[in-house]
Amino acid sequence: MEFISGVKEKDxxxxxxxxSGGYEGRTxxxxxxxxxxxDMGEVxxxxxxxxxxxxxxxxxxxxxxxxxxLLKEESAxxxxxxxxxxxxxxxxxxxxxxxxxxxxxxxxALPVAISKWKLNTSLETKLTLRPITLRNPMERAKFRxxxxxxxxxxxxxxxxxxxxxxxxKIVARGAEGGSNVFKLDYFNKKAELGQxxxxxxxxxxxxxxxxxxxxxxxxxEKHNTTRHLNEYTSMDFEMGYIDSYEExxxxxxxxxxxxxxxxxxxxxxxxxMLKVTLPDVTNIPTVRxxxxxxxxAGKYNRKIxxxxxxxxxxxxxxxxxxxxxSGSDFVFVTHYPxxxxxxxxMDDPADPKFTLSFDLLFKGLEVTTGxxxxxxxxxxxxxxxARGMNPEDISSYLMIFQYGMPPHGGLGIGLERLTMRLxxxxxxxxxxxxxxxxxxxxx
Numbered sequence: 001m002e003f004i005s006g007v008k009e010k011d012x013x014x015x016x017x018x019x020s021g022g023y024e025g026r027t028x029x030x031x032x033x034x035x036x037x038x039d040m041g042e043v044x045x046x047x048x049x050x051x052x053x054x055x056x057x058x059x060x061x062x063x064x065x066x067x068x069x070l071l072k073e074e075s076a077x078x079x080x081x082x083x084x085x086x087x088x089x090x091x092x093x094x095x096x097x098x099x100x101x102x103x104x105x106x107x108x109a110l111p112v113a114i115s116k117w118k119l120n121t122s123l124e125t126k127l128t129l130r131p132i133t134l135r136n137p138m139e140r141a142k143f144r145x146x147x148x149x150x151x152x153x154x155x156x157x158x159x160x161x162x163x164x165x166x167x168x169k170i171v172a173r174g175a176e177g178g179s180n181v182f183k184l185d186y187f188n189k190k191a192e193l194g195q196x197x198x199x200x201x202x203x204x205x206x207x208x209x210x211x212x213x214x215x216x217x218x219x220x221e222k223h224n225t226t227r228h229l230n231e232y233t234s235m236d237f238e239m240g241y242i243d244s245y246e247e248x249x250x251x252x253x254x255x256x257x258x259x260x261x262x263x264x265x266x267x268x269x270x271x272x273m274l275k276v277t278l279p280d281v282t283n284i285p286t287v288r289x290x291x292x293x294x295x296x297a298g299k300y301n302r303k304i305x306x307x308x309x310x311x312x313x314x315x316x317x318x319x320x321x322x323x324x325x326s327g328s329d330f331v332f333v334t335h336y337p338x339x340x341x342x343x344x345x346m347d348d349p350a351d352p353k354f355t356l357s358f359d360l361l362f363k364g365l366e367v368t369t370g371x372x373x374x375x376x377x378x379x380x381x382x383x384x385x386a387r388g389m390n391p392e393d394i395s396s397y398l399m400i401f402q403y404g405m406p407p408h409g410g411l412g413i414g415l416e417r418l419t420m421r422l423x424x425x426x427x428x429x430x431x432x433x434x435x436x437x438x439x440x441x442x443x
Contacts, residue, residue: 012078015052019091023083030055030095031103033135034075036115037068044068046097047115048079053269054137056089057081058096066100073110074135076103123427130434130443141270142431146419148267150214152259153235153413159258160251162237163208167200169193169216173394180220182230193218196412198344199397201238202373205408206400212237214415224438226427227312227365229416231436238410245346245356245372248409249286249332252360252368256281256330274423279329279362285322286332289354292318308337310359310366319364329421334358336371343383346372346409356409362421370411377401 013028032048032055044059057079059068071077081095112121112129114136119126126133133139154164170186171194182193197213204211217234239251260278263271271278287295289310296317297304305311310318310333322331335354338347345355357371374380380401384391391398419431429435434443 015050015055015091018083018093024085024093025082027080027082027098028095029078029080031076031078034071034073034077036073037071039068046071046079046100048077049135049137054090056086056094058084058094059100060096064097064100066097066102070102071100072106073115074106077101078103123429127429127435127440128443134433138273141273142419142423142425143433144270145263145267145274145276145423146415146431148263148270149259149415149419149422150233150235152262153255154212154214155262156255156258157210157212157237160210160254162210162212162239163204165201165204165208165211165213167194167197167204167213167215169218171199182218182220195219196234197236198342198412199394201236201410202344202405202408203397203400205238205240205410206405209240209406210237211239217412222438227417227420229428229432229435229437232417232428232432233415235413235415236410238408240406240408242372242407242409245334245358245370245409248370248372248411249284249334249358249360252370252411252413253281253284256284276423278422280327281330283328284330284332284360285326285328286334286358287318287322288335289333289337290335292321292331292333296321308340315361315366316364319361323363329363331361332358333361341371343387343389344373344380346374347383360411360413362418363424365417365421367418367421368411368413370409372407372409375401375405375407 011029012031013023017023018028030048032050035047035049035054038045042061046057046059048055048057078101079095079097080099081097084094084096085092086094110132112119112125112133114133118138119133119136170184170191172191181195184191184193194217196217197215201211201213213236214233216231218231220230221228239248242248260281264278293304293314296302296314299321300317302317318331318333322328334357335348336357336359338345338353338355341355341357345357348354348356355371359366360368374383380398381391416428416432420428423431425431429437
């Protein structure tokens, strides 16, 4: 009888271990994909691609036990060689090959040159060939940084006493309402893909006090812009026993400080590759919605056309204003009009025309929406009645208020938008692994 007792250490050596030192002159084994081959005659440079980066290997005719003519780009290999110091090589070392074991071969040549430092192709081609183009070092670096953002969000909230939850994405009714939902035939019942985990994360505040989730959300909006997707990743948190909506903004600011610190410490290679300068989030300015409109109207001679919402151009100008006036790439815009916020948003007791809510703009683009929620059962029923809503439609949600909820609030952050702005990309599809928009369902 045989047993599995856990992970057995392989005889291959990770790249990071070699980088840490002490391996010069030693024989090692390493696995990876052949990123590119530079044949110089009797000597060739075989560049391996690994999750951690590129490794330069040196093939020498007569010294390496392998026929170089059999090697193709994107072959999976296991190499054996001697580590040598080489300042000109990636990470300051190279492997002088003794042997190459071929693990697999591609059936066809690559349709695009992914070994180029930056892909010289259109976005459309890049997305159509996404399974291949993601292997490019620059493309991989984008999503390593995105991993760091999620990691920072999750680790920081754990440190603040939040519990990670999983909420359903097939729902009877969307939290935001309206017509921009994907409808499903769910065993002869009407169902939708969730627009937001809002109802469920509020529910779980009554269970754990502080909760968060990183998960997809769906919007059936027929927008084909550089900043819209029909499926995106939302980083949500909800926290109970708050005294003010400002506590939510403070929590997000601290989360960004932690996350950017993590990126600086552990994702330095990717930041340098993409030439990313992390923004200063020591302090983030705040401005009320109405004041923000007045400020940009006055400074940039722009007429206020919509008193109840921010137009994309206004968001850009607000971002520009606070960059010029305070040097900040971020700004919290607070107190949005009640008529433009969901029914569960708490109105400002000092002026019920406005809500205790906010958006966070990053370089002129909304990346976060949040605020304090109504927690009193009679108050939420009154607001629903004023909007002509039927409480029976969401009775399971209203149950939490019926049986008691603490003062609470939270937010949702668009991961792809935050990454797009951080990397200064011009299109959100650049920072989405496999975009879903009005035209794209594959790959």
